[in-house]
Amino acid sequence: MAHESQAAALGSLQQVAGDFAADKQAFTVPWGKAMMWIFLLSDTFIFTCFLTSYMNVRISTVSGWPNPSEVFALHLFGQDIPLILIAIMTFVLITSSGTMALAVNYGYRRHKANTVKLLVATAVLGATFVGMQAFEWTKLIMEGVRPWGNPWGAPQFGSSFFMITGFHGCHVTAGVIYLLITAKRVASGFYDKKGTYETVEVAGLYWHFVDLVWVFIFAFFYLW
């Protein structure tokens, strides 16, 4: 591949034209992967709508927005550490993304034992994340946060929080189930019979997307 970069760019554009114009399959990936990407595209729109509505209510509210740094602080070792639970949740999710990437890699190498172990590890980390989120919800509800109000300021804080993190938590929960089913199928030799481990990569796409959404929630809801 020692073309000039301009020629390469033109070449790939011709490739696009060829892929879409010809009377044939447009995406040269397994159909499951193309469908997963299109589903993730639709999910991107859903989460962006949530985050955009959150932006809108936060801009338009006349009462002050509660400070997330203080709201999500935990009292540990005799002092309040800001946002610490959310930071730990972020690291848990990133760790799970790493184990997922390795699971996909070992799947393609036909290393079944490692693939199953890494998939289960990913699911366990995902379940840990959901557990911590349940703890966070419980703590906030005990402190009086409701979808229609809270003790610290703008009432829209609660509805945005429950809507966004709740929808993300549902995605993680569904992902844990999805990964466990995939792990079971790897263990039982389902993909050996099928002759391909691409399904593991498709499950990986979903899982990385869940992590991706969290990156945006972390930045816009918790850090902003």
Add this chain to the structure above:
Amino acid sequence: MSEAKEGQQHPLTIYLWIWLLLFVLSTFSYLVDYFHLQGMLRWTLIIVFMLLKAGFIVAIFMHMAWERLALKLAILVPPLCLLILIGFMAIEGDYTFITRGTAFLR
């Protein structure tokens, strides 16, 4: 192009490096809050770390960097129209804020 091999197969070291990088970037974004950085510096750092993390996840972990351009365009271009939604809603939010200020806070 290694079309002979099945699917997306890349050396393990790439994943391990990106994994480490994501940890570092997450730590940085947490430190932005921990050290109470404020104003433009805060927003800039948050956005930069966020985009870097998102970029590495999509490009490497989700293998987008190695896909054909047709798939890249089909998936990555449509979300750009969301920027228009975000812009409109920001203007709308400002308008609502001003209206509330003049109507209710006199």
